[in-house]
Amino acid sequence: MPDTDRLMTIREMCDTYEVTPRTLRFYEAKELLSPNREGQKRLFTRRDRARLKLILRGKRFGFSLEEIRQLLELYHVGDQQQTQLARTLAIAKERLADMERQRNEFNEAINDLGEQIDWVTQTLASTAVSKDAAE
Amino acid sequence: MPDTDRLMTIREMCDTYEVTPRTLRFYEAKELLSPNREGQKRLFTRRDRARLKLILRGKRFGFSLEEIRQLLELYHVGDQQQTQLARTLAIAKERLADMERQRNEFNEAINDLGEQIDWVTQTLASTAVSKDAAE
DNA sequence: CGTATTCCTTACGTTAACGTCAACTCCCTC
DNA sequence: GAGGGAGTTGACGTTAACGTAAGGAATACG
Structure with a gap:
């Protein structure tokens, strides 16, 4: 299993990206992240890490989390419908x-x-x- | 008297710069602006207008009002002390x-x-x- | 004179993006 | 089995940057 597919605990995430647990849970509540669960514990995937990087970058440019959520959709194309995708594209x-x-x-x-x-x-x-x- | 030295009422300011009265009063409270008074009414000077433009631009770049206040000092050199000025310069x-x-x-x-x-x-x-x- | 407009101050409300704290649940280990 | 960590879910607190509403003063108009 490649290292990039590792699942990370919330603490590992916090140390890696210099955020607090609260922040990660908050982003999940806002549907920016969607970590797996093992029991009730969160396990963050490669996808979550990629998204978090984009979130943090977006923030440095003064985007709101809501705006970032819209941009993230661009990086999550696959199951989307054409019209929805086109709308997202226009926004981007x-x-x-x-x-x-x-x-x-x-x-x-x-x-x-x-x-x-x-x-x-x-x-x-x-x-x-x-x-x-x-x- | 040149037009640039005109004193503007709060409404003229709002229309010109697309801000609300509340915003201008708020900036005054934060000591970013310091309009003259005629009775209790505010009259905004050329200096206030210049500062407001810088405030609005700073905001577009994601600076906080406090950070902007520091930058504004750069544009208000004249009565400052050397050491204070040097500090401001370093910040800038x-x-x-x-x-x-x-x-x-x-x-x-x-x-x-x-x-x-x-x-x-x-x-x-x-x-x-x-x-x-x-x- | 009444009232309409423009402005004022005071003060409480609001939103975003978390911080902080309490009370629990697992899991481990000594 | 008592304690120690790591993690969880509420739920209330906080800060910045204004919004908004209440009540009052000053000027302008018919």
Whole structure:
């Protein structure tokens, strides 16, 4: 059995991905994850791990869990109906366009901030000099 | 008096920037804005407008209002002390590094999503064909 | 003068995304 | 068989960023 097919306990998951048990149970409640059960214990599959990675990445970009849930459907195609799939696809395309727009704004902001930092650095340097001169 | 120096009422602000009065009062309470008063009414200055724009942009990038408040200090240099200014500058540089890291991840995510969309589009097209053929 | 509009303050309500705590159930081991 | 961990299910608490509603002041209009 390849290592990637290992089932992980909640603790292993937490240590691996730096999340709390509460978080994983919360994601399950929100139907973002669906671990197996052994008795009442959760066992997380390869699929859960892949999804969790995407969830965490999505969060870093400021997506809500609900939005992420929609994106996850893209990675879970197989049993879906055509129309539903097409809808999901449309959503993903919109999201992609959003992200591209956001990236552009982001680049602007990075440039702005960089310039501002340069400016302040200059100011700081020159006032330090004039202060020296005054003493 | 140049138009940029006009004082704006709360409603003008709301219409211009598509925010609610509550939001503007909230930002004032958090010391992100500091409009003048005429009696008890707020009058927003050019400076408030500039700051509001930055606040809104910061929000689009997922910054918290507290983080934004720190960045705003960069745009309000003049009466500050050197040490305080230097600290602010350090914060801004970290923030810039964060943003650059985030941009890289972001680009990856955009590529991933794009590929995924292509893939699904393909799948959708070919299953549609085979479905046609089966009928 | 009445009332309509715009604004104000105060204060409680709401949503997302968990944190925290109590009370249980297994399973292991000493 | 008493205790110790790891895991479970409620259920209430928390923070950020406002929404919303109640009640009052100031100005404008007919």
